[in-house]
Amino acid sequence: MLLFPLTVTLPVAALAAVTESLAGYPAPLFRAIGHPVVWAGALINKLDQTFNHPEESEARRRLAGFVALFILLAVTLGITGLALKIGDHFLSPSLMLIAQAIATTTLVAQKSLWTHVYAVFRALQNDGLTGGRQAVSQIVGRDTTVLDEAGVVRAALESLAENFSDGVVAPLFWAALFGLPGAVFYKTVNTADSMIGHLTPRYAAFGMASARLDDLINLPASRLAALCIILAAPHGQRREAWRAVWRDARKHRSPNAGWPEAAMAGALTLRLAGPRSYNGKEVPDHWMGNGTAQATASDLKRGLSVYRRACGLLIIFLLSAALSGMMMG
Numbered sequence: 001m002l003l004f005p006l007t008v009t010l011p012v013a014a015l016a017a018v019t020e021s022l023a024g025y026p027a028p029l030f031r032a033i034g035h036p037v038v039w040a041g042a043l044i045n046k047l048d049q050t051f052n053h054p055e056e057s058e059a060r061r062r063l064a065g066f067v068a069l070f071i072l073l074a075v076t077l078g079i080t081g082l083a084l085k086i087g088d089h090f091l092s093p094s095l096m097l098i099a100q101a102i103a104t105t106t107l108v109a110q111k112s113l114w115t116h117v118y119a120v121f122r123a124l125q126n127d128g129l130t131g132g133r134q135a136v137s138q139i140v141g142r143d144t145t146v147l148d149e150a151g152v153v154r155a156a157l158e159s160l161a162e163n164f165s166d167g168v169v170a171p172l173f174w175a176a177l178f179g180l181p182g183a184v185f186y187k188t189v190n191t192a193d194s195m196i197g198h199l200t201p202r203y204a205a206f207g208m209a210s211a212r213l214d215d216l217i218n219l220p221a222s223r224l225a226a227l228c229i230i231l232a233a234p235h236g237q238r239r240e241a242w243r244a245v246w247r248d249a250r251k252h253r254s255p256n257a258g259w260p261e262a263a264m265a266g267a268l269t270l271r272l273a274g275p276r277s278y279n280g281k282e283v284p285d286h287w288m289g290n291g292t293a294q295a296t297a298s299d300l301k302r303g304l305s306v307y308r309r310a311c312g313l314l315i316i317f318l319l320s321a322a323l324s325g326m327m328m329g
Contacts (some may be wrong), residue, residue: 004179008097010325013176014318015101016108017184019283021311024111033263036106036184040191043072048196052206061205069192069209076188100180107175107187109167110311112162118158118304124149124297132297139163143277153295158272159302161229161264162257164307168191168313169228170221176318189214222256225310226263232309241266244289251286258288258310265289267306268299 004012025035047068052061057262071154083103087096116139123131132152137144140157174182189210196203197211226249245259245268252258252273265272269291276285283314287293 002189003181006177007325008100009175009182009268010177010322012049012098012100012104012179013172014322015098016104016175017110017172017311017315017318019101020105020108021110021315023105024115025106037187040072040076040188041195043075044068044192044195047072048088048206048294049058050161052196052202054202057115057207058116062208065178065196065206066209068090068206069213072192073188077181080184088183104171104175104180104183107171107183109163113163113167114307117300117307120152121297121300121304124152124300140277141191146277150293153297154272154274155269155276156294156300157264157268157270157295158257158261160303160307161225161260161272164220164229164310165222165225165256165260169225172220172314173224174217176321186217188306189217214300218256222259226259228310228313229260229263229267229306231313232306233263234306237267237269238253240269247290248286248288252288253283253285258286262288264303264306265291268295268302270295270299 008164045301051068053064056064061182082244084096084100087099091099109285120132120135123135127134129149129152132149133144133147136152136154136155136159140155142155144152144155171183171186174186176182178185189286192210193207193214196207197214198204198207213293226245228282230238230245233241241263247262248265249258249262258273261272265288266291270289271291272288274287274293275282277283
C-alpha cells in the first residue's frame with residue numbers, strides 16, 4: 001500500500017494543497033495529539049541517543065547514521081502503509097483518496113509559514129526592532145540579537161523563500177509522485193536533516209546520511225520553487241528574478257536554498273543571504289541578487305504577496321495536472 005498510480009497521487013497532492021492553504025493544521029488538534037513532525041522528532045531523538053556515540057570512530061558513526069535513517073524510514077513508512085491498508089479495507093477508493101489528501105495536509109506548511117513570517121511584519125510595525133528580532137527568532141537559527149531592521153527583514157524573507165521550497169513545494173512534489181507515502185518519506189528525511197544534519201562535532205558524521213539524502217530529494221523542489229517565485233514576481237521583475245537565479249543560485253553554500261532565495265531577491269530587487277552569524281560565529285556566504293541590502297518592512301509585505309501568488313500558481317499547476325490525469329485515465 002505504498003505505491004499508487006498518478007491518477008490517485010496527483011489528486012491527493014492537489015486536494016491537500018487546496019485544503020491546507022485554507023485550514024492549515026488546526027491549533028486544537030495540535031494541542032490534543034501533537035503533530036506528525038513532532039512524533040518523528042521524538043523517534044529521531046531516541047535513535048540519536050541509541051546510536052550516536054561520540055567516542056566511536058567517524059566511520060562507525062557514519063554507519064550508525066545510515067542505520068538510524070533506515071530504521072526511521074522503515075518505521076514511518078511501515079506505519080503509513082499499515083494505516084493505508086486498514087483504510088483500504090473500510091473505505092471506498094474515493095474516500096481513501098480524500099483520507100490520503102487530508103493526512104498529507106499535515107505535512108505541508110503553506111498557511112503556517114505565511115502566519116509565522118507575517119508575524120515578523122506585524123511585530124516590526126507594532127513593536128519595532130525588538131519585536132521584530134523576537135518574532136524572527138522563531139523561524140531562523142541565526143543570532144537575531146545583532147540584526148538591524150534590514151537584517152530582520154532579510155532573515156524573514158530568506159526563511160520564507162527557503163521554506164516555500166522545503167515546507168510547501170517539496171512535500172507536495174513527492175505527494176504528486178507517490179501520494180501520502182511520498183510526503184511521509186520526504187518529511188521524515190527533512191526532519192532528520194533539520195535535527196541531526198549539522199556540521200557539528202556531534203552530528204557531522206552521524207547526520208551525514210540524512211543531510212546528503214535531504215540535499216538529493218530537495219533538488220527538484222528547489223528548482224520548481226524558484227520557477228514559481230519567478231512567475232509570481234511583479235511583471236517588471238520577472239526577468240531580474242530569472243537573472244538572479246541564473247547568476248547566483250549555485251553560489252549559495254546550500255545546493256538548494258540558493259534557488260528560491262535568489263528568485264525572491266530578484267523579484268523584490270534586494271540582496272539576500274550573504275554573511276550571517278550563528279552562535280557568535282560569522283558564517284560567510286555569497287549574496288543572492290544585486291539590489292539593495294537595506295530591506296524594509298514594506299519589502300517583507302511585498303515578499304509575502306509574492307509567496308501567496310507562488311502558492312496559488314503551484315495549486316493551479318497541481319489541479320491542472322490532476323484533472324488532465326483523470327481525463328486521460
